[in-house]
Amino acid sequence: xxxxxxxxxxxxxxxxxxxxxxxxxxxxxxxxxxxxxxxxxxxxxxxxxxxxxxxxxxxxxxxxxxxxxxxxxxxxxxxxxxxxxxxxxxxxxxxxxxxxxxxxxxxxxxxxxxxxxxxxxxxxxxxxxxxxxxxxxxxxxxxxxxxxxxxxxxxxxxxxxxxxxxxxxxxxxxxxxxxxxxxxxxxxxxx
Numbered sequence: 001x002x003x004x005x006x007x008x009x010x011x012x013x014x015x016x017x018x019x020x021x022x023x024x025x026x027x028x029x030x031x032x033x034x035x036x037x038x039x040x041x042x043x044x045x046x047x048x049x050x051x052x053x054x055x056x057x058x059x060x061x062x063x064x065x066x067x068x069x070x071x072x073x074x075x076x077x078x079x080x081x082x083x084x085x086x087x088x089x090x091x092x093x094x095x096x097x098x099x100x101x102x103x104x105x106x107x108x109x110x111x112x113x114x115x116x117x118x119x120x121x122x123x124x125x126x127x128x129x130x131x132x133x134x135x136x137x138x139x140x141x142x143x144x145x146x147x148x149x150x151x152x153x154x155x156x157x158x159x160x161x162x163x164x165x166x167x168x169x170x171x172x173x174x175x176x177x178x179x180x181x182x183x184x185x186x187x188x189x190x191x
Contacts (some may be wrong), residue, residue, distance in 0.1 A: 044173055046092050048085035053078055061183050062089050070169075072173060073162045079132070080126035082155040084173055084181060094155075094173075116174045117155045123167035126190050128160040150190060161190040179182035 017134045048062030051070070059068040062085055072078045084092040119129045132154070155173075168185035 013115070017031065044084065044092060044094060044097050044175060044180040045086065046084040046173060047066055047087045048089060049173075049181070049183050050083045060094065061157065061185055061186075064184070066184055066186075069189065071189045071191065073191050074160060074161045074164060076161045077158055078160075079156055079158045082150055082156075082157070082171070094134075114175075115155075115180070117157060118172040118174050118179070119157050119169050120172070120187075121168070121170035122188065123165065124162075126162055126165040126167045127169075128186055129169065130158045130160070132156040132158065151184040159188065164189075164190050 044068075048059040048060070050057055050061070051068075057068070058070060058080070060066070070078065070080065084094070086092045117131055119131065122129060159169075167188050167190075169188055171183040171186055172179040173181040
C-alpha cells in the first residue's frame with residue numbers, strides 16, 4: 001500500500017515539474033514571433049475590382065456582383081486603369097501591402113513578390129490586349145506635373161478592337177507565381 005501511495009505522489013511531482021518547465025522548452029518566445037511574421041507571405045485580400053477609362057468607371061465587380069463592361073469600336077485603342085477593392089469596397093493600396101513586409105525583404109525578393117496584372121482568355125480575333133509597361137521614373141514625372149501619388153505603381157492595360165464581336169477577358173492580380181485575385185469574366189464588345 002505504501003508503494004502505491006508513493007508512486008502516486010512521485011507521478012504528481014513529475015507532472016508538476018513537467019508543466020513548470022514546458023514554457024522554457026523550445027517553442028517560440030516573444031522575440032521569435034516577429035521572425036515568423038516576416039516569413040509569412042504577404043497577400044492582397046481583394047474583394048473586387050473596378051476599371052476606369054479617363055477617370056470614368058466602366059466596369060465594377062464586388063463580391064460576385066458585376067456592372068458595366070468594356071465597349072469600343074473597331075481600330076479603337078482604350079487604356080483601362082485597374083483599381084482593386086478591399087472588403088469595404090474602398091481602393092486597396094497594393095504599395096501599403098507590400099510595405100508591410102519590411103524594407104530589406106522587399107528589395108531582396110522584389111521580382112517574386114511584386115504585384116502584377118494578367119489579362120488572359122480572350123478571343124484574339126476580336127481584341128488585342130497589351131499590359132502597360134512599368135516606368136521606373138513614373139513617380140518623378142507625376143511630381144513634376146504636380147500630381148500627388150502614394151508611390152504606388154498604377155496597374156493598367158490597353159484593349160484594341162480588331163473586328164466587331166463579343167468576348168470576355170480574365171483579369172488577375174498576380175503575386176509572385178500565384179493569383180491573389182481573379183475577376184469574373186469581364187464582357188468586351190467591339191462595335
